[in-house]
Amino acid sequence: MAEIIKITDRISYIKATDNPLSADVGIVEGDEFIWTFDVGADESVPISLNKIQKPKNAVISHFHPDxxxxLEHVNLNEIYLGANTFKYANRGIxxxxxxxxxDGVKIHIFPLPSSHAKGSVGMEIGDYAFLGDATYATMKQGRICYNASVLKEEIAVLKKLSAKLFLISHDEKFIRPREEILAELEEIYSKRNPKESFIWI
Ligand SMILES: [Zn+2]
Incomplete structure (x- = not known):
């Protein structure tokens, strides 16, 4: 069974693992539903989630298997995902x-432009916003890069959130100050060459 770590009365998570590669899984307790952010890939995760006696909705950050x-191992009521992720899941909204x-707590699910994965989605609950891998870069021609226009859109979406803390999957700290993440992304964006679509890291 995977350990469920409490953040607030309503929000908890299961920590990411490297072997097997499995993302952090957010767990939000509403009055009617449990809302998970991602479902991970480690087999211990569904065991823990299925023990929670409430119908569960899952929000899937992006299509990567970790x-x-x-998805097929968690008993789910509904799934929310981006259009690109739908191509892999073949189900959901x-x-x-x-x-x-x-749902007793206010849940905000939003499309999140991302260089890392097309069709990324975030989930905001009060002071906390789960962002999955959306703030990470991607690889092109064997090099790490951001798509400049996508990064600009992503920063704009993140700035509109009211959450003070961003939850970044796989990050050793996981829960990080909003301003720190925005400063990092703006620093990267400032390095763009206006003649190039990509910002090489
Ligand atoms: Zn990913």
Whole structure:
């Protein structure tokens, strides 16, 4: 069984692992539903999630297997994901715009432009915003880079959030100050060459 780590009365998470590669899994307790952010890939994760006696909705950050590998192993009521992720999952509701749910806690699910993965989605609950891998770079021609225009859009979306803390999957710290993440992304964006689509890291 995977350990569930408490953040607040309503928010907890299961820590990412490297072997097997499995992303952090957010768990938000609403009055009616449990809302998970990603479902991970480690087989211990669904065992822990399925023990929670409440119907579960999953929000899938993006299509990478370490984030959605357990999709068939968790008993789910509904799945929310980006259009590109839908191609891999073949089920769920596509998040093409901001979704708001009031389940005793206010849940905000939103499309998140990302160089790392097309069709990324984030989930905001009060002071906390789960961002998955969306703030990471991608690889092109064997080099690490950001897509400049996508990064600009991503920064704009993140700035509109009211959350003070960003939860970054695989990050050793996981819960990080919003300003720190925004400063890092703006620093990267400032290095762009206006003649190039990509910012090489
Ligand atoms: Zn990823």
């Amino acid at each position: 984030h959605m590998g357990n 596509i998040v093409g715009e901001d979704f708001f749910f009031d």
